[in-house]
Amino acid sequence: MIRVFNTLGRKFEDFSTVENGIVKMYVCGPTVYDYVHIGHGRTFVAYDAIVRYLRLKGYNVIRIQNITDIDDKIINRAKETGKSWEEIVDYYAKDYLENLSLLKVKIDLHPRVTQHIKEIIDFIQGLIEKGHAYVAPSGSVYFDVDTYPHYGELSNTKKDQWNQGEEFVKEKRHPYDFALWKAWKPGEPYWESPWGKGRPGWHIECSTMSTRYLGEQFDIHGGGMDLIFPHHENERAQTESLTGKLWVRYWMHVAFLNIRGEKMSKSLGNIITLKDALKKYGADVLRYWYLSSHYRSPIDFSEENLEQSKVSLQRLKDAVAILKDILKEGPKSYSKDEDIKVQREIIQKIREFDEAMSNDFDTATALKKIHEIANIVFSKLQNSRDFLGASIALDGFRIFNEVFGVMDEEMGLAYERIYEVIDGIIEVRNLLRQKKMYDLSDQIRSILESHGIKVLDTKDKSTWRFQ
Numbered sequence: 001m002i003r004v005f006n007t008l009g010r011k012f013e014d015f016s017t018v019e020n021g022i023v024k025m026y027v028c029g030p031t032v033y034d035y036v037h038i039g040h041g042r043t044f045v046a047y048d049a050i051v052r053y054l055r056l057k058g059y060n061v062i063r064i065q066n067i068t069d070i071d072d073k074i075i076n077r078a079k080e081t082g083k084s085w086e087e088i089v090d091y092y093a094k095d096y097l098e099n100l101s102l103l104k105v106k107i108d109l110h111p112r113v114t115q116h117i118k119e120i121i122d123f124i125q126g127l128i129e130k131g132h133a134y135v136a137p138s139g140s141v142y143f144d145v146d147t148y149p150h151y152g153e154l155s156n157t158k159k160d161q162w163n164q165g166e167e168f169v170k171e172k173r174h175p176y177d178f179a180l181w182k183a184w185k186p187g188e189p190y191w192e193s194p195w196g197k198g199r200p201g202w203h204i205e206c207s208t209m210s211t212r213y214l215g216e217q218f219d220i221h222g223g224g225m226d227l228i229f230p231h232h233e234n235e236r237a238q239t240e241s242l243t244g245k246l247w248v249r250y251w252m253h254v255a256f257l258n259i260r261g262e263k264m265s266k267s268l269g270n271i272i273t274l275k276d277a278l279k280k281y282g283a284d285v286l287r288y289w290y291l292s293s294h295y296r297s298p299i300d301f302s303e304e305n306l307e308q309s310k311v312s313l314q315r316l317k318d319a320v321a322i323l324k325d326i327l328k329e330g331p332k333s334y335s336k337d338e339d340i341k342v343q344r345e346i347i348q349k350i351r352e353f354d355e356a357m358s359n360d361f362d363t364a365t366a367l368k369k370i371h372e373i374a375n376i377v378f379s380k381l382q383n384s385r386d387f388l389g390a391s392i393a394l395d396g397f398r399i400f401n402e403v404f405g406v407m408d409e410e411m412g413l414a415y416e417r418i419y420e421v422i423d424g425i426i427e428v429r430n431l432l433r434q435k436k437m438y439d440l441s442d443q444i445r446s447i448l449e450s451h452g453i454k455v456l457d458t459k460d461k462s463t464w465r466f467q
């Protein structure tokens with residue numbers, strides 16, 4: 001049984017999904033007005049390990065992470081740089097997507113706010129009709145916090161202590177009401193709405209996009225701990241007010257990556273870009289470093305920590321190399337008593353790895369268990385060369401790597417590469433055909449066909465598929 005720490009209620013709960021066998025997860029992605037940094041990377045990799053583990057346990061997982069592509073910060077950056085807000089968004093969204101993929105984080109859908117304006121307007125309209133929101137004289141629409149009795153439960157604070165700091169404060173019924181729709185101001189981008197020109201507030205986007213794709217009730221909603229208030233508190237108030245249903249089962253929040261004791265943050269100007277860190281350390285070492293702490297514990301950036309992670313990861317890779325070497329020798333017909341003891345020890349460590357992961361995705365303890373297996377490889381298997389022990393241990397490393405993603409995923413990677421290589425060959429063959437060099441292009445076709453790859457020619461282009 002998997003146990004999850006739920007921010008709502010601040011307690012551990014047994015994990016069960018709304019729909020059997022499928023986990024629906026929405027994580028708040030970045031506002032794209034600056035380079036993606038290693039702090040973001042921490043949050044995204046933390047969820048990545050969670051998703052990978054859930055998949056390993058047999059769940060289907062739908063994983064959505066939005067891109068906030070309209071926001072005050074984007075508009076300000078455009079003003080400062082003399083660029084259009086669209087240019088800012090295109091440039092930084094590209095940086096985010098490229099680096100996310102280099103970090104081996106795979107998302108199923110990256111919904112963008114500006115592609116969901118109609119849905120956002122409908123959502124707000126629904127809240128107005130139900131008496132949870134009001135249109136102010138400026139044309140801004142605010143959520144009436146007093147209409148949602150559970151406000152404050154998620155972040156565990158009293159609403160009177162809050163001032164949402166929205167503009168046009170005077171027109172709000174209460175200082176803690178927050179904007180769903182922001183009326184247009186000259187020089188800003190806008191969309192037409194029943195309340196005049198304007199643009200969506202920040203919180204409404206995630207409520208709208210998550211429910212559009214995952215339904216009115218889903219399993220995991222997350223992000224960094226900075227999002228608990230006001231972002232997630234407000235998202236929850238809006239959504240549950242509209243649907244009248246309990247919205248999210250598990251609210252999960254990742255602790256900060258700090259630098260010199262402060263949260264790494266674009267707005268504080270203390271960022272190390274993911275791009276630079278990937279160049280310097282590579283995805284495997286970064287991921288290893290992130291996952292060597294529990295996702296709810298803060299981590300501190302330091303060069304030494306990353307160097308240490310590099311050394312520790314190499315130790316695991318060395319252990320795998322030894323195991324592969326032993327396995328080349330082939331199965332034996334007899335195991336000594338001592339070998340059987342070692343085999344059982346390794347099985348126990350693999351079980352403990354799984355227990356750690358199922359205990360609120362405790363990657364830190366899980367990693368310790370894998371190192372204990374590596375120690376057994378160096379101290380025992382390397383000498384005994386027991387095939388069965390090596391085979392069990394290698395399976396343990398395979399399971400570990402499915403969750404952590406810090407070593408070459410040989411099969412998977414090889415396949416991805418094969419696709420790219422075949423595409424390249426077909427492209428060259430297309431050029432040869434354009435130049436009417438048919439003897440060469442025929443030769444390529446027959447080589448590919450002899451490897452089970454069927455080439456499909458049309459007049460000016462060829463494609464391929466496996467036979």
Ligand SMILES: Nc1ncnc2c1ncn2[C@@H]1O[C@H](COP(=O)(O)OP(=O)(O)OP(=O)(O)O)[C@@H](O)[C@H]1O
Nearest residue numbers: 029030031039040043223224256257264265266267
């Ligand atoms: N230092 C950090 N450590 C861990 N997670 C972070 C950190 N900074 C941002 N995140 C998380 O990354 C995701 C995207 O963040 P977003 O772009 O909204 O960052 P932000 O907090 O506005 O950026 P910044 O604070 O850098 O200006 C969110 O889930 C956020 O909680």
Ligand SMILES: [Zn+2]
Nearest residue numbers: 028029206231
């Ligand atoms: Zn969000």
